[in-house]
Amino acid sequence: MSLRWFTFSAPSRFVRLCARLNPWLWALAVVLALVALYIGFFVAPTDATQGDAYRIIFIHVPAAWMSMVVYLAMAFWAAVGWSMNTRMASMLAQGLAPTGALMAFIALWTGAFWGRPAWGAWWVWDARLTSELILLFLYLGYMALKSSIDDEVRGDKASALLAIIGAINVPIIYFSVRWWNTLHQGATISLTAAPKMAHTMLLAMLLMTFAFWAYAFAMAFARASAIALERERHTLWARQWAAGEAITAEGEQ
Amino acid sequence: MNWSSAAAFFDMGGYGLYVWGAYAVTLLVMLVEPWWVRRRQRQALRDVATPPLQE
Numbered sequence: 001m002s003l004r005w006f007t008f009s010a011p012s013r014f015v016r017l018c019a020r021l022n023p024w025l026w027a028l029a030v031v032l033a034l035v036a037l038y039i040g041f042f043v044a045p046t047d048a049t050q051g052d053a054y055r056i057i058f059i060h061v062p063a064a065w066m067s068m069v070v071y072l073a074m075a076f077w078a079a080v081g082w083s084m085n086t087r088m089a090s091m092l093a094q095g096l097a098p099t100g101a102l103m104a105f106i107a108l109w110t111g112a113f114w115g116r117p118a119w120g121a122w123w124v125w126d127a128r129l130t131s132e133l134i135l136l137f138l139y140l141g142y143m144a145l146k147s148s149i150d151d152e153v154r155g156d157k158a159s160a161l162l163a164i165i166g167a168i169n170v171p172i173i174y175f176s177v178r179w180w181n182t183l184h185q186g187a188t189i190s191l192t193a194a195p196k197m198a199h200t201m202l203l204a205m206l207l208m209t210f211a212f213w214a215y216a217f218a219m220a221f222a223r224a225s226a227i228a229l230e231r232e233r234h235t236l237w238a239r240q241w242a243a244g245e246a247i248t249a250e251g252e253q
Numbered sequence: 254m255n256w257s258s259a260a261a262f263f264d265m266g267g268y269g270l271y272v273w274g275a276y277a278v279t280l281l282v283m284l285v286e287p288w289w290v291r292r293r294q295r296q297a298l299r300d301v302a303t304p305p306l307q308e
Binding site for chain 1: 291
């Protein structure tokens with residue numbers, strides 16, 4: 001059996017696949033988010049110790065998880081692009097970076113708005129918070145490095161190196177609450193222990209995680225498609241694709 | 254049902270500022286990013302048809 005591993009490494013096929021997938025990813029993100037919000041605000045009970053401030057968890061934890069998952073995906077595709085010379089993999093890594101940075105920003109922002117009522121401080125230099133801030137800077141550094149190098153292939157390689165080295169920060173974030181005495185609370189759910197929260201709370205949080213996941217995929221795919229068109233604007237496939245899009249746009253009017 | 258009135262809902266047990274401050278910014282970010290990416294896609298399609306002058 002021959003698996004066609006590299007089918008979607010051709011930008012033309014990748015762009016077509018994304019255009020087909022994205023409406024579904026969008027619909028999934030919106031529906032899941034609405035259900036999660038309904039359960040999170042109208043079904044899940046008020047927390048006994050934190051009152052209603054805890055409801056920030058329904059976006060805080062999904063954003064924090066996605067900021068780490070997207071980083072690993074970005075480092076993985078950057079490494080694939082570098083080692084196998086598949087340019088679409090590098091473009092996908094580049095497409096993931098801004099979405100990951102926004103996820104890290106959301107995690108930090110919602111964390112501040114939760115830390116203020118829970119700890120009395122918007123920010124503390126705690127191991128969890130500090131390593132998440134470093135993650136945001138790694139994303140920004142990756143984007144800055146990529147855009148500062150005019151030669152696309154050299155830029156791909158240099159930024160891939162940064163992404164791969166920076167991946168060491170992800171386990172540091174994840175285990176920070178165990179390795180150090182942090183003000184940040186420990187893991188709410190883990191694979192080895194029963195969740196320390198009500199079922200409805202957990203359900204809302206997981207549904208929102210899937211919504212964020214679909215959102216992040218849709219964004220990364222759309223951005224990577226745009227990058228592919230920018231970088232390959234002189235190729236035949238790009239011209240054909242743009243012509244096809246123009247016909248579709250006319251048909252809608 | 255957790256809330257006796259719309260006012261109680263918006264008050265969030267006294268934590269309204271924090272809960273809505275967190276949600277509002279998240280929503281804003283998730284509306285701005287798709288708009289931003291959509292614009293980039295359209296620009297990319299236009300540039301394929303008519304490449305920018307500096308090339």
